[in-house]
Amino acid sequence: MKKSFLTLLAIATATLPSFAAIPVKTGEKIAFLGDSITAGGYSQPSGYVQLVGKGLQANGVTVELIGAGISGHKSNQMLERLERDVLQKKPDWMTLSCGVNDVWHGPKGVNLDDYKKNITAIIDRAQSAGIKVMVLTSTMIKEDQSSPQNQQLIPYNDFLRKVAQEKKCLLADLNADMQAAVSAVRKTTNNAGNHLTNDGVHMISEGNLMMAQGVLKAFGLSETEMNKANQFFESMPNFTSVGSKKGLTLAQKKQLEKIALEKKMSLSELIDAEFDKSMQTLLDQGKK
Numbered sequence: 001m002k003k004s005f006l007t008l009l010a011i012a013t014a015t016l017p018s019f020a021a022i023p024v025k026t027g028e029k030i031a032f033l034g035d036s037i038t039a040g041g042y043s044q045p046s047g048y049v050q051l052v053g054k055g056l057q058a059n060g061v062t063v064e065l066i067g068a069g070i071s072g073h074k075s076n077q078m079l080e081r082l083e084r085d086v087l088q089k090k091p092d093w094m095t096l097s098c099g100v101n102d103v104w105h106g107p108k109g110v111n112l113d114d115y116k117k118n119i120t121a122i123i124d125r126a127q128s129a130g131i132k133v134m135v136l137t138s139t140m141i142k143e144d145q146s147s148p149q150n151q152q153l154i155p156y157n158d159f160l161r162k163v164a165q166e167k168k169c170l171l172a173d174l175n176a177d178m179q180a181a182v183s184a185v186r187k188t189t190n191n192a193g194n195h196l197t198n199d200g201v202h203m204i205s206e207g208n209l210m211m212a213q214g215v216l217k218a219f220g221l222s223e224t225e226m227n228k229a230n231q232f233f234e235s236m237p238n239f240t241s242v243g244s245k246k247g248l249t250l251a252q253k254k255q256l257e258k259i260a261l262e263k264k265m266s267l268s269e270l271i272d273a274e275f276d277k278s279m280q281t282l283l284d285q286g287k288k
Contacts, residue, residue, distance in 0.1 A: 022220055023132075024061055024093060031066040031086045031131075033078055033122070034097035037139065037203060037211075038069025046205045046239050051212030052219075054236070055229030059221065066091055074101045074110045075118035082122055087129050094131050095172070095215060096122060099138030099156045100201060103149055116159055123167050134170035134218055135160050139211070142200035143182050143193075172218035174211055181210050205240040209233060 024030065032038050032049045041047035042065065053065045068085040070077070075098050086094055098119065102110040110118065126133050137157045141149040157175050164171040178196060185195045194200055196207030203211065216229055233239065234254075238247025248256075253267075260270040 022056070022059065022061055022225070024056060024063060024219055026060070026062045027064075028092035029064040029066055029089070030093040030095065031068050031089060031091035032095050032097070033082070033086055034069040034095075034136075035073045035101050036069065036071035037100065037201070038097050039067065039071055040069075040202060041208060041211065042067030042069060044208070046208055046236065048203065048208040048211035048215065051208060051233065052215050054232060055212060055216045055221070055226075056219070058228045058232040059225045069097075072101055072105075074098070074105065075115050075122070076110055079118045079122050082125055086126065086131070090129075091131055093134065094126050095134045095136055096126075097136040097138070097174075098122075099153065099160065100141060103138075103153050103156060104141050104201065112155055112159070115156060116163075119160070120163060123163065123169065127167065132170075133167070134172060134215070135164040136172045136211075136215070137161065137175040139174050139178050139203075139207075140182070140200075143178075143195065143197060144200075145179055145182075170218045172214040174214045177210055177214045178207075 030052070032042060034041075038049065041049040044050065049065055049067060049069075053063060056063055066086070066089050068081075070081075078096075078098055096119070099115070102115050123133050123135070137160050138153055141147065141153060144150065153175070161171060161173065163169075182195060186192060189195075194204075196203060196210055198204050212233075213226070213230075216226060221229065234250040236249060239250050240253055241247050256270060257267055260267045263270060265273070
């Protein structure tokens with residue numbers, strides 16, 4: 001039987017902490033510093049920032065989310081606006097998602113040595129202000145780990161893992177999660193196209209889900225607590241859409257995927273075929 005994308009993500013990123021109290025507490029504020037991926041993660045109802053908030057809420061923790069993502073921004077620009085967009089708002093926590101544009105922008109990006117200095121300064125300043133920091137490794141640049149840009153991104157992410165350990169930050173290894181998720185879904189679907197992004201970089205609903213799950217696990221949610229979060233995500237109205245602007249819950253999409261598989265059709269083909277039949281029925285009714 002074909003597994004749902006939510007199930008594949010859970011299998012691909014299955015390492016979960018044993019039960020412990022969630023360190024984030026009700027009433028606390030979390031600032032999400034990043035680029036366009038984070039900006040979209042905050043502005044979209046099913047963006048990863050919003051899903052983190054909903055996943056915590058599903059476990060009885062209600063927090064205030066502070067969106068601090070700006071499209072195109074690199075580590076130097078995030079450092080420049082750290083005071084305005086994060087420190088002045090006095091969050092209890094800050095997640096740091098930075099690196100894609102530093103590499104993706106090529107000659108206009110940020111070299112590794114300067115990137116290290118910028119990231120270290122961001123973490124130091126946040127921690128000096130009493131803010132607890134979670135470092136997010138940079139997600140992939142195109143859903144092909146062998147691509148030159150993803151290979152160039154490797155030392156950037158290696159540094160993020162190292163500095164998170166040295167500075168005693170929480171770490172959400174989203175790059176590793178994304179590689180695992182892409183590999184898992186391709187083995188199941190035999191489809192080499194994009195599965196988490198619309199362009200290889202910017203997340204669709206499944207990519208946002210992958211990111212949110214990684215952040216929630218890094219916050220220490222146990223398997224039971226992650227199950228509560230995932231159950232909430234599955235029932236969210238308009239979480240995703242297929243072939244039309246009509247929103248679906250993730251559970252509805254799973255059911256349709258199963259029907260499509262039984263009919264040896266793609267999901268889009270099934271939706272289009274059923275739409276055509278329904279439209280013809282309506283047209284025939286109109287002739288009576």
